[in-house]
Amino acid sequence: MAIVVVTAPAVEPVTLNDLKQHVRATDFTDDDEILTAKGISARQHVERFIGKPLISTTFELVYDAFPAGAITLPKGPLQSVTSVKYLDAATGLEATLSSDDYAVDTASDPGRIKPGVGGWPDTAETVNAVRIRFVAGYGDAPEDVPEPLREAVLQLAAQAYQHRAAALVGESAASIPFGVGDMLGEYREWSF
Known part of the structure; x- marks a missing residue:
């Protein structure tokens, strides 16, 4: 990470x-x-x-694969999640996860994102396969x-x-x- x-x-x-x-x-x-x-x-x-x-700062959190369950974002207070991108296991190409496929918790500090019903998608077995971009800070x-x-x-x-x-x-x-x-x-x- x-x-x-x-x-x-x-x-x-x-x-x-x-x-x-x-x-x-x-x-x-x-x-x-x-x-x-x-x-x-x-x-x-x-x-x-x-x-x-x-002050509002944009971060990118990088993993080699999606961890099991919810992902705690290490900087808070969380304002928003901009994107969740990953390298698809089947194609090896970068894909962007739809915001309908995960829930964002901005009420907790630090914030977190939780996968939808199907869980996180499978990723290619390589380094830095998951990239989560988010904005954190008290405001602008x-x-x-x-x-x-x-x-x-x-x-x-x-x-x-x-x-x-x-x-x-x-x-x-x-x-x-x-x-x-x-x-x-x-x-x-x-x-x-």
Whole structure:
């Protein structure tokens, strides 16, 4: 199994203006590129920590064959399944499964897809025979992202902006700002 990003988020959950206000740098533009990079890095850190994209992102999940039963999609919250493609066992050609042949569960987090009455079709015996494309994230706009997650991005970006060195001499440092772990804990995807 592998998962790849097909289409990255179109916007960031925290705007440059939000970051500039947070670090009190609204009067100049010298650091706009640095702040933007710190914001992207902070968003990526939050996404890795909670195991979910913040803004709508298109993923492709790849299997060598269909697993038995329902397939849990490893990124959530699931918005939609774009396509389920597979290499047909009889022809070896790529086929697209009709959306009538599977059910999509967007209420669960992470979401899942369940095969119809006939089960999943047989696939050619090769690597990467199944490709499931789906969209996950809290929404398309920054306002769709829960406020604690946006605040965590602001806190992480501000810390990275204000402490650009890898080590601080004469100061104590934390890997993440105080309280950020608590903000993220509620949203973290736990797998057992």
